Amino acid sequence: MTKTIKNNPSPEGEEETRTDWTRAEIAALFDMPFADLLYEAQTIHRACHRRNEVQLSTLLSIKTGGCPEDCGYCNQSASAQSGLKAEKLMDVRGVLQSAAQAKDAGSSRFCMGAAWRNPKDRDMPAIIEMVKGVRQMGMETCMTLGMLTKPQADMLADAGLDYYNHNIDTSPEHYEKVITTRTFDDRLKTLENVRSSGINVCSGGIVGMGETREDRVGFLHALATLPRHPESVPINALVPVKGTVLGDMLADTPMAKIDEVEFVRTVAVARIIMPKSMVRLSAGRESMSEACQALCFMAGANSIFTGDKLLTTPNAGDNADAALFAKLGIVPMESHETPLSVAAE
8 A cells, every 4th residue: 555645743733834745755646546645635635724615716818819928738829820819908997897797706816817928017007906906806816927027026016916826837847848938947937036025826737738647746846845835726637729739739639638537636636745725626627527526626626717718718607616516515715715724623
C-alpha cells in the first residue's frame, strides 16, 4: 500500500503548510489507490475549509481577442484561426452592470479578464474604476490582464483588488510546447510582483494539453513550492477550440479529453499539497459528468465558475449548477466568506 504523505505538524499540534514538497512525494500521491487519495484529500479539506460549501464566481471577458501571445490553447490569440472577433476594452458601466447581474445570480466573486500580453498604462484608470465599483457591491474582485509590472500591481492593490490571476499553465518542461512568446519565468515574475504588492495570488493551469502525468506532477510542484501558496488554484480541463494549435491537434484524438479519474486525482493532489488554497473547477466543466464534478468536490474543490460562458467558451450554466448542488447538498459560499477559515464542526 502506498504510504500517505501529510503536511508536517506544527509544535502547537496544527498542521503546518509545507512549501518543500518534492516531485517524488507528489508523484506518490498520484499513485495512491483512488479511494485512499480522496479520503486523504477530504480529511485535509475539512480541517481547513467549511464542508459542503462552494464559492460561486463569475468570469467576464472585458477585452476580447487580438492578444499577441501564441498560447496554443487560446482562441483569443491573434495567431489563432478561430474566427473570434477582436473587441476593445469594455466601458466601466457595462462591466459593473454585468457584475450586478452576477451578484443577483448568486456569485460572490467577480473575475475580469483582458486578452492582453500586458496592460498599457492608458488602460489602468478604467481598470481601477472597475475594481472599485465591483468592490462597492460587496463582491470579491479578481483581474487577469497578462503580465504586470510592479507599479501596475501597486496601483491595483491601492484600488483594493482582492486577487490577481496569472496561470503558470503547465509544468516548466512542457511549457514551451504550449507557449513561445513568454517564458515560464515571466509568469513567475508577475506572480512575484502581485505577491509583493499585497494582492492575493490566483494561479493554476490546464490539463489535457497532451501532457504526461509527470507534467501534471511538475505543474502542481511548481505551485506548491512557491514561497507562499496561491490563495486560489484554478484547475482547467482543455476545451479544444478549432483554429487553435492545440484544438486542431487534439480535437480528434483521445488526448483531447483528460480521463475523468485522472482529473479528479489532479484536484485531490492539489488539495493535499495546498491545503488552505481555494481549488477552483474552471474551464471544461460543461463537458464533465455530474459524477465527475461530485468526485471533484469530494476531492476538495470548493469554487466554480458559474454562468453560461467562461470568457469565450461555454460553461455549465446557473440552472445546471443549482440542480447539481441540490443533489449533493452543497450550498453557495456567502460573499466575502473567509476562505482559509478552519472548518466549523
